Amino acid sequence: MDLIEIMRRRRSIRKYTGEPVAEEKLQQILQAGLLAPTSRGKRPWEFYVVKDKETLEKLSRAKWHGSALIAGCDTAIAVFADSELSDAWIEDSSIALAYMDLTASSLGVGSCWVQMRMRKDEQGGDAEQNVRRILGVEEPFRIVGILALGMPAEEKQAYSLDELKWEKVHR
Numbered sequence: 150m151d152l153i154e155i156m157r158r159r160r161s162i163r164k165y166t167g168e169p170v171a172e173e174k175l176q177q178i179l180q181a182g183l184l185a186p187t188s189r190g191k192r193p194w195e196f197y198v199v200k201d202k203e204t205l206e207k208l209s210r211a212k213w214h215g216s217a218l219i220a221g222c223d224t225a226i227a228v229f230a231d232s233e234l235s236d237a238w239i240e241d242s243s244i245a246l247a248y249m250d251l252t253a254s255s256l257g258v259g260s261c262w263v264q265m266r267m268r269k270d271e272q273g274g275d276a277e278q279n280v281r282r283i284l285g286v287e288e289p290f291r292i293v294g295i296l297a298l299g300m301p302a303e304e305k306q307a308y309s310l311d312e313l314k315w316e317k318v319h320r
């Protein structure tokens with residue numbers, strides 16, 4: 150499949166069968182993250198792979214809205230980055246997340262990006278601090294988001310190249 154076709158078919162999948170993601174596929178998804186470009190080649194990111202159900206459950210409650218799906222996923226990859234090593238840590242982390250998201254989709258693994266940076270939990274606490282506490286990661290490491298992975302239990306329509314918002318392009 151060419152890259153545009155993979156992008157056309159990529160959708161956020163939030164329901165999972167419970168079947169494990171094959172180690173070989175997880176390895177390829179992580180390879181994609183490690184291949185992502187970074188500002189000045191600094192590679193400030195660190196990928197925390199979580200499979201433990203209890204930890205996934207805790208992460209699912211790290212923020213108020215939009216993270217419950219983590220409880221049902223097979224594996225979560227929390228992308229932290231050393232904010233002192235690079236001032237482009239947000240961009241670098243985002244690209245790695247996007248690469249892993251796309252690769253998951255290309256391998257038939259359901260995935261969804263879960264934002265944690267600048268988000269609150271149900272009590273108004275900081276979601277990033279919650280994730281840091283759950284995974285034992287200290288400052289200056291900062292988080293952008295978590296990629297939830299699992300074998301898909303829902304199907305979504307691919308995007309159509311005929312419906313792209315070309316009005317966003319100015320030339």
Ligand SMILES: Cc1cc2nc3c(=O)[nH]c(=O)nc-3n(C[C@H](O)[C@H](O)[C@H](O)COP(=O)(O)O)c2cc1C
Pocket residue numbers: 159160161162163214215216218261262263264265294305
């Ligand atoms: C930066 C970013 C943050 C996101 N955060 C969440 C989130 O916290 N929870 C969630 O369920 N989906 C999240 N998503 C997924 C988006 O909701 C989804 O990409 C969007 O609705 C478009 O749908 P699609 O991915 O199927 O094309 C996020 C996506 C991005 C790129």
